[in-house]
Amino acid sequence: MSAVLRDIRFALRMLVKSRGYSVVAILTLALAIGANTAIFSAVNALLLRPLPYPDPEQLVMVRENKPEFDELTLSYQNYLDYRAGTSSFSTFAGMGLHTMNLTGDGEPERLFIQMLSHDFLPMLGVEPVLGRNFLPEEDAPGGARVIVLNHGFWTRRFAADPEIIGRKIRLDGGEWTVIGVLPAEFRQFLFPQIVGFIPLASRADEPVFRDRASRIYLHGFARLKPGVTLAQARADLQAIGDELGRRFPEEVGGSRPEVVPLHHAFVKDVRVILLLLFGAVGCVLLIAAANVGNLTLERAIGRQRELGIRAALGAGRWRLIRQMLVESSLLALAGGALGLLFALWGVDVITANLPGLIVGHNMRGPIELDTTVLVFTTVVALGTGLLFGLVPALFASCQDLAQVLKNADHHASAGGSHLRARNLLVIVEVALALMLALAATQSARKLAELNRLDPGFDFSNLLFAVTALSPERYPTSPQLVQFWAEAERRVRAIPGVLSVTTSSGAPGHYASWHNFYPLGAARTPENEHVALVYRSSLGFFETLKIPLLAGRTCGPQDGPGTPPVVLVGRQLADKLFPGQDPVGQRLQDSLSKQPSVEIIGVVGDFKHNGLGMAELTPYQMHYCFPQLPLESQQDPMMGNWMHLLVRTEGDPTALVAQVQAAAREVDPMERSWGVSTIESVMVGSLSPRLFTAKLLGVFAAIALMLAAMGLYAVMANTVAQRTHELGVRVALGAQPHAIVALVVRQGIRLVVVGLALGLLGAFALTSVMSTLLTEAVGAVDLPTYLGVSLLLVIVGLLATYLPARRATRIDPMVALRHE
Structure with missing residues (x-):
């Protein structure tokens, strides 16, 4: 124990003596360990921590599914x-x-x-x-x-x-x-x-x-x-x-029960995101370790005389390795301690974005730096210290004593094993940086494509307000129809309102799903289909600007007491009536309470679940709300609640208070809630991907910076070690561009090997990225692969060009005296 304490005291003196090395290493590690700690805090809280109930592993959720x-x-x-x-x-x-x-x-x-x-x-x-x-x-x-x-x-x-x-x-x-x-x-x-x-x-x-x-x-x-x-x-x-x-x-x-563990039911959607981010920060940590490992390796070369003398005085190989590992572990622990400060900020960022990422997050408790996270940070810090300290320690301990003492006063270049280790670390950095940069760029490109996808309607300047009527106060269909008609009339009178309609659902917010069957088919599971269903008043399609493809929309003739009719989406029409005119055809449904219902029009399908979410069913149906019987007007989940959809001339948020007041004037006892713009809800569906893409972008930028710094440091040291050789070349007439090309060629060779390995790793991530991204766009993106690879080549050229330019300024006389 006393020997270890002596090693710690000596290591502290050496680190204080090498302040520049220590500060750079600690900051690099703090950035990487802090990012890992923050992401692990979320993984721990959402994926690893048991639910706060007795015997949580026995709790399950029961729901149903169908094919x-x-x-x-x-x-x-x-x-x-x-x-x-x-x-x-x-x-x-x-x-x-x-x-x-x-x-x-x-x-x-x-x-x-x-x-x-x-x-x-x-x-x-x-x-x-x-x-x-x-x-x-x-x-x-x-x-x-x-x-x-x-x-x-x-x-x-x-x-x-x-x-x-x-x-x-x-x-x-x-x-x-x-x-x-x-x-x-x-x-x-x-x-x-x-x-x-x-x-x-x-x-x-x-x-x-x-x-x-x-x-x-x-x-x-x-x-x-x-x-x-x-x-x-x-x-x-x-x-x-x-x-x-x-x-x-x-x-x-065809509905059948499904039993899933309760914990899994609430984390399955966020699991891929968190594990992807955890893998990304793991790559950043490896790059940081490689960077500090290179610095430590160079420092070990500079300490060859010291280590040689200690070996001559009787220090064994394990004693030298232990001393080097104690120094690297102290650096890593200092980086871990500073990284906790970065992690506190990262946890706040994740917590602020959590409601958009996961359902039921509130039942797990806060994301925090608890004991588990602190243990993780300590283990990561010590493991990182061993990772970046082991290679330099082994290299330093393996040097031939006589040769070290012989060359101690000569500034000879390091041997081949040192160069190979140094080059390997740079290759690993470049490969990992490429993988991260590809993941971040691909996510950003997919988000841009999602934003450009046609939602099937115009969600700009569109506001919705939800009002739910008490069934005791509005127990009949005429009362419901009268309330909504009066609410529409009052809202329509507000200056700046272009049109208003009422609907049971709103894009990105809420709707219901019901079964339908082809006409004449038995109502059996093999003939059953499920459609997204909206029950709307007049002007719904005009207010949302959903295109009418055939037939007509709901009109004044579709009022109370008339037989219910339905409009269908294009995909439903193509499914039931391929090559036929769907208008005038009939299908079997559940809401009309009739043997069949007539199709009066075909409209374009639109994205109900938002820009970033897959639709639960490709089929859509629209009923004229006033026609439906009372039990079909009421939502099976929420009863008498409806959405007022309002299209405005300008910013819809400026009319929120007036829309709520107009609805309240109809009946002061009924209140509107859930007021928002359709645009915010639709774009908000991209928030999990947007948050992930932003974090991946930050991690990729850090990885690129660290990789560039690592490559620059290696090439700068290479130039310093080759001062005599390059000076001789200059003395013999070598032109500056030839010296630059010589140095750059050596650095680019490392970059190219790293790119090749990184591309192989990036292709292996394709399945993960396709899970994270929408199926609307493919996961393999060759332009992205080529563009990011070119960016890494440019970064590599800059990182090698600067030391190469310095090599051209070597004074031949100084270089010849270098030995």
């Missing part, structure tokens, strides 16, 4: 059958989403509410800080109207009143009794804006809950019994799903 449509929510009737029939779970709970109007004391407010089965919170080990959870008899049709409040909402709306338990509040015109308040540390599932919780079965008597084909926003969450595997649970539910498919072929169709 052409993944990740369906559950119908309430299917949920009840899964719950009653399964034997694999100790608890099978349900969670749905609802919105309700709060009226009474204070301003009316639209609330996001979660519907929970009575065993949901106990399954997670959550107990209220005030009151109690739901009772089984309350989670039943006709059960008592009770609500549990979120801690933040209780504090904001009710001033943390400790007497809240037993108090009645008015939601959607009815009285609900507060029975509990959840703890402040409870993290919401899926949506952080949830403010309250009601029993799931409190809506069980509504038509959409009784209809097995209707999919409310309902997911199953379950806890596996001890000893039951995921495969057994999947087989168990699959058998129930197959039986339901046989009993209810039309309602269930």
Whole structure:
């Protein structure tokens, strides 16, 4: 132990003596280790850290899928059958989403509410800080109207009143009794804006809950019994799903239950992004280690006499290696400590962009530099120190003692092993820098292509505001139609408004999906298709500027009491009526409540999910909202909510307050929320890719800078070591351009080898990049490969040209005296 302490003291003296080397090495390592620490903090929080519930590995999520449509929510009737029939779970709970109007004391407010089965919170080990959870008899049709409040909402709306338990509040015109308040540390599932919780079965008597084909926003969450595997649970539910498919072929169709670990369900979309970024910062760390390794190698050459004398005095090979490794480890630990400061800033940047990257991020807790991250940083720092210190240490310890002492006073060039090691490190730097630069450039090019993609409609100067009407206050179809018509009239009168329409969905925000079948085909799974469905008032296509390809759009003749008609997207028309005129044809649907519905027009398909997201289905259908029966006007997930879509002359955000006020004038008890521009939502769909591309660009710039610095340092040292040789060449008449070409040729040879290896690595990343990027554009981009390779060649030329120019200024007389 005392020997190690002596090594540490000696290493500190040597590092302080070589301040320039130490500062450059520490800053280089701090930048790389800080980036790795920041990204690992996100990986740890989102991918590695277990969910904050008891035995989280037993928690699973249950949803449904079908061959052409993944990740369906559950119908309430299917949920009840899964719950009653399964034997694999100790608890099978349900969670749905609802919105309700709060009226009474204070301003009316639209609330996001979660519907929970009575065993949901106990399954997670959550107990209220005030009151109690739901009772089984309350989670039943006709059960008592009770609500549990979120801690933040209780504090904001009710001033943390400790007497809240037993108090009645008015939601959607009815009285609900507060029975509990959840703890402040409870993290919401899926949506952080949830403010309250009601029993799931409190809506069980509504038509959409009784209809097995209707999919409310309902997911199953379950806890596996001890000893039951995921495969057994999947087989168990699959058998129930197959039986339901046989009993209810039309309602269930090809839908089957899917069981996924809860943690995986919430991180699958961000996993590729985080692992890609983690790989990128790993490349930066390797480049930094190679750079510092080269500096350390050159420093070891300069210390040959010192090391030789120490060996002559009895120091063994392991003693010399240990001393060099202690110095490199101290440098790396200092770089790691400074890197933590960079990491703190990086964590703030990631946290600010997190909501756009991952659903349900709020339930995992904050991204922070916890104990795991600090251990990771320490291990990375020590590992990096060993990585960049080992080669120089081995080289220094392997020198022939007599030869070292003989050449100590002569400035001879290093041997071939030193040159090979130095050149290999430069090649590795160039290869890794090329891979990172290609990844960053390719991401940026794909983003630019996505921004240029035609969304199928004009989203500029387009505003939407969501209003959800209380079913108790608007229980009939005429009341709903009248409210929206009056809201449109008032908004249309606002100066600067060009047109206004009402729709159940909005691009990039929300819509629903329903089944359809070819006319005359049996309503069986093999004939079933799923379409994105919009229910809209007059002027929808004109306001969004969606092109009409054939037939007509909804008109005054498509009012209440008339048979429902439908418009279809081009891909749906091509699927059902290839080579035919779709106008006047009919198809079987679920919303018209008729044997079939007539197609009155064909419109262009548009991107609903945003510019950066794949569509869940290629088919689209549009109904005239006033024609539909009441149960079809109401959304199966959210009830009586609609979007006011407003096209303006200028900046739509300037009219937000006026649009909200106009809608509120129709009924002061109903509030608009979710007001935004369509452009911000559509472009916001690119935020995960934009964030990834920006970080890749930063890492690539750092990698290029470090690679250029490494190449420059190597060539500068090469010129210094070849001073005598180059001086002789100049004395014998060599022209300056020949000297430059000689030096540049040696540097470019390293760059070319590095480029070749980097291209091979970049091609290996193609599959990863295609996963990250959209399928709308290919992952292989030859112009990008050629352009980035050319950039690396230019950087290499500059890095070698500067030392080469210095070589032309060598005084032959000085060079001849160099020996």
